[in-house]
Amino acid sequence: MPNPQFTKPWHGVPRESIHWNPSVLEEACIGCGTCVTGCSRLVYRFDFERKKPVVVDPLNCMVGCTTCANTCPAHALVFPPIESVLALEGLALVRHAVEDDLQSRHDILASGVPVPHPDRIITLAVRSIDKPGGDVLRVVLAPVKVGECFCEFAPGQYIELWQPESSHLSRSYSIANAPHGDGSITLHIRRVDGGRFTQWAFDAMKVGDTLKARGPLGSFTMRSPADVPLLFIAGGTGLAPVLALLEQQVNFAPDRDIVLLWGMRQATDFYAIDVLQQLVARAPGLRIFLAAENLQRPAVDLNAIHFVEGSVLDAMAQDVSLPGQRDIYAAGPPVMLREVAHALDSAGVAKTRVHMDSFGV
Numbered sequence: 279m280p281n282p283q284f285t286k287p288w289h290g291v292p293r294e295s296i297h298w299n300p301s302v303l304e305e306a307c308i309g310c311g312t313c314v315t316g317c318s319r320l321v322y323r324f325d326f327e328r329k330k331p332v333v334v335d336p337l338n339c340m341v342g343c344t345t346c347a348n349t350c351p352a353h354a355l356v357f358p359p360i361e362s363v364l365a366l367e368g369l370a371l372v373r374h375a376v377e378d379d380l381q382s383r384h385d386i387l388a389s390g391v392p393v394p395h396p397d398r399i400i401t402l403a404v405r406s407i408d409k410p411g412g413d414v415l416r417v418v419l420a421p422v423k424v425g426e427c428f429c430e431f432a433p434g435q436y437i438e439l440w441q442p443e444s445s446h447l448s449r450s451y452s453i454a455n456a457p458h459g460d461g462s463i464t465l466h467i468r469r470v471d472g473g474r475f476t477q478w479a480f481d482a483m484k485v486g487d488t489l490k491a492r493g494p495l496g497s498f499t500m501r502s503p504a505d506v507p508l509l510f511i512a513g514g515t516g517l518a519p520v521l522a523l524l525e526q527q528v529n530f531a532p533d534r535d536i537v538l539l540w541g542m543r544q545a546t547d548f549y550a551i552d553v554l555q556q557l558v559a560r561a562p563g564l565r566i567f568l569a570a571e572n573l574q575r576p577a578v579d580l581n582a583i584h585f586v587e588g589s590v591l592d593a594m595a596q597d598v599s600l601p602g603q604r605d606i607y608a609a610g611p612p613v614m615l616r617e618v619a620h621a622l623d624s625a626g627v628a629k630t631r632v633h634m635d636s637f638g639v
Contacts, residue, residue: 280335280338281319281320281335284338284339284340285337285338288366289372289375289376290371290372290375291369291372293337296341296362296363297358298339298341298342298357298362298363299321299333299336300321300333300339300344300346300347300357301355301356301357302331302332302333302354302355303355304330304354306353306354307330307331307354308351308352309329310352311331312346312349313346313349313350313355314331316346317345317346319335319340320338321333321335321336321338321339322334322346341366342363344357361613361616364613365613368612370471370472370474371472374472374474381445381447397492397493397494397495398428398492398493399490399492400421400422400426400427400490400491401421401422401423401426401488401489401490402420402421402422402463402488402489402491403419403420403422403487404417404418404419404484404485404486404487405418405419405420405462405485406418406485407485410549411546411547412469413469414466414467414549415465415467415469415480415483416465416467416550417465417467417479418462418464418465419462419464419465419489419491420460420462421460421461421462422488428453428463428491428493428494429457429461430457431453431457431493432494432499432500433456433500433519433522433523433525434452434453434499434500434523434607434635435453435494435495435498435499435522436450436451436452436493436494436495436496437450437463437465437491437492437493437494437495438451438492438495439451439465439475439490439491440489440490441475442488444474444478446475450495451465451467451518452465452496452498452515452516452519452522452609452635453465453494453518453519453522454466454517454519454521454522455522456522456525456526464518465518466515466549466550467480467515468514496519498607498633498635499523500523500527500607501605501633504534506604506605507534507536507602507603507605508527508535508605508606509536509537509601509606509607510536510538510539510608511538511540511541511590511594511606511607511609511618512538512590512608512609513540513541513542513590513609513611513614514541514611516608516609516610516614516635517550518609519635520538520540520607520609521550521553523607524538524564525557527561528557528560528564531563532560532561532563533561534561534563534564535563535604536563536564536565537564537565537566537600537604538564538565538566538567539590539593539600540554540568540590541568541569541589541610541614542568542569542570542571543572544570544572544574545568545570545572545573545574545585546574547570548568548570551568551580554566555580555581555583558583559581565582565584566582567584567585568583568585568586569586569588570585570586571589589614589617590614590618591617591621594621601622601625601627605631605633606622606627606631606632607634607635608633608635609634609635609636611636612636615634615636618634619632619634
């Protein structure tokens with residue numbers, strides 16, 4: 279019988295609703311019994327007559343664990359795609375359960391080993407809040423104290439924010455602009471169903487509020503020589519770090535050959551067209567393609583901004599010059615980035631030319 283110790287809800291999700299357990303490929307199995315004796319959760323039993331392992335208690339299996347398959351000498355064990363677990367980890371319910379577990383066991387789980395880090399914690403004030411789309415906030419934060427800012431950040435980096443008067447862990451957001459002289463930074467905050475921080479941001483945050491911020495963090499920064507053409511790929515609010523990199527390039531090399539592919543579900547979801555139009559007006563070498571799965575062309579002149587029906591991969595497929603010999607910078611949901619990585623790998627693009635930045639809830 280399944281062990282209640284192992285079948286309790288996984289980060290708030292009922293274990294019986296999660297399809298995660300091994301299957302035995304009997305034609306490949308050599309009957310060594312390594313999986314049976316090696317699994318401390320008693321997922322398997324051994325059929326001594328047939329000399330084969332049998333999956334008896336699949337709910338005992340630890341979600342995400344593939345140790346038995348990794349150690350099987352005959353490669354006779356298979357698991358469902360790990361994407362099924364990754365999809366669960368993206369749910370606010372799961373993220374919050376992990377956060378609450380960490381907080382409740384703080385005294386046990388807190389590391390006692392000090393790790394030096396170069397980032398700083400400062401206080402920023404909300405200067406402005408813009409709602410360019412139904413599910414996105416464009417927030418500008420500014421230093422509270424003169425000289426106390428993230429003035430030296432590199433475009434493409436992110437910061438962590440703490441919700442005021444809350445015990446929740448910090449949330450990470452990419453900076454959507456290149457450094458400005460006043461130390462201000464722009465963030466794109468996407469509403470997450472059930473998200474704690476985003477619920478506060480959309481329903482309660484106001485101009486003048488102050489937040490603790492840590493940073494700058496991350497290595498999704500420009501690494502390409504000035505003479506190399508660029509391809510930026512963004513999905514959803516993954517546009518934020520890409521915008522920072524684009525602004526950087528427009529400031530220093532407006533004639534550089536640059537293509538941006540930005541994907542959304544609906545054409546009406548593109549929330550930063552005004553910023554993109556400003557960049558296009560300053561950069562003769564910049565071409566922009568907006569890919570929407572449900573395309574409804576806005577009744578507005580978008581100049582050099584073009585609409586494509588489908589995904590960013592569809593947009594890339596429609597231009598035979600892409601990816602070409604470009605260096606590629608991609609940011610967005612993990613699922614999209616995995617698809618992009620697979621497509622680029624299939625196209626023979628060298629991994630050294632591809633730089634990716636993934637974001638979460």
